[in-house]
Amino acid sequence: ELKVEQNPLFLSMQEGKNYTIYCNYSTTSDRLYWYRQDPGKSLESLFVLLSNGAVKQEGRLMASLDTKARLSTLHITAAVHDLSATYFCAVDMLRSGAGSYQLTFGKGTKLSVIP
Amino acid sequence: GAVVSQHPSRVICKSGTSVKIECRSLDFQATTMFWYRQFPKQSLMLMATSNEGSKATYEQGVEKDKFLINHASLTLSTLTVTSAHPEDSSFYICSARRGARGNQPQHFGDGTRLSIL
Numbered sequence: 001e002l003k004v005e006q007n008p009l010f011l012s013m014q015e016g017k018n019y020t021i022y023c024n025y026s027t028t029s030d031r032l033y034w035y036r037q038d039p040g041k042s043l044e045s046l047f048v049l050l051s052n053g054a055v056k057q058e059g060r061l062m063a064s065l066d067t068k069a070r071l072s073t074l075h076i077t078a079a080v081h082d083l084s085a086t087y088f089c090a091v092d093m094l095r096s097g098a099g100s101y102q103l104t105f106g107k108g109t110k111l112s113v114i115p
Numbered sequence: 116g117a118v119v120s121q122h123p124s125r126v127i128c129k130s131g132t133s134v135k136i137e138c139r140s141l142d143f144q145a146t147t148m149f150w151y152r153q154f155p156k157q158s159l160m161l162m163a164t165s166n167e168g169s170k171a172t173y174e175q176g177v178e179k180d181k182f183l184i185n186h187a188s189l190t191l192s193t194l195t196v197t198s199a200h201p202e203d204s205s206f207y208i209c210s211a212r213r214g215a216r217g218n219q220p221q222h223f224g225d226g227t228r229l230s231i232l
Contacts, residue, residue: 030218033220040228041225041226042121042208042223042224042225042226043159043208043223045220045223048220088158088159100147100164100166101212102149102161102164103149103161103221105158105159106158107157107158108157108158110156
């Protein structure tokens with residue numbers, strides 16, 4: 001059974017600081033996604049990481065993937081209040097019983113950026 | 116592109132009522148659709164996967180008779196919560212994917228907030 005573990009689950013940080021969210025997963029995967037969720041809203045796709053060593057950046061967020069370590073990171077640079085949200089990683093893999101690819105989500109990291 | 120419309124966005128109804136939620140892919144054909152449930156401050160929990168024209172595959176612990184899923188066309192899936200009770204109150208999110216292969220991303224609807232009084 002695939003397990004996806006995120007840490008930390010809660011992160012309070014000051015504006016201007018840097019921090020990293022970690023996402024570990026237990027079995028080989030085809031791809032890994034990062035999503036953002038604002039309170040009361042659905043998911044917003046941030047990044048998809050397809051291969052070992054993949055790195056993607058958008059604004060103050062940078063995601064990377066190490067398939068050998070089964071680890072993805074989401075790095076926040078010089079945080080601003082607008083980045084406050086819950087961030088989820090999700091691993092996409094084929095579920096043999098269902099016969100289709102499905103996402104397995106981490107528990108999410110609630111980020112609060114304090115002025 | 117790749118827009119998924121979910122309706123209604125919010126439902127408040129009395130216990131015992133059946134509630135239908137629609138999920139439509141507006142600009143692509145969704146071979147596979149997914150229904151998730153999210154409790155406050157928790158992650159998304161997959162309820163079921165549906166492929167067009169076939170019965171949905173439910174996750175362990177999800178009552179098939181309680182949560183009826185229909186995927187009648189390549190652009191529409193519906194979730195009906197039958198005889199809803201307060202414990203069914205939750206945030207329900209659908210997503211849609213072109214094809215069953217993993218090389219296509221899932222596109223998420225805006226979610227439905229269901230409150231049962």
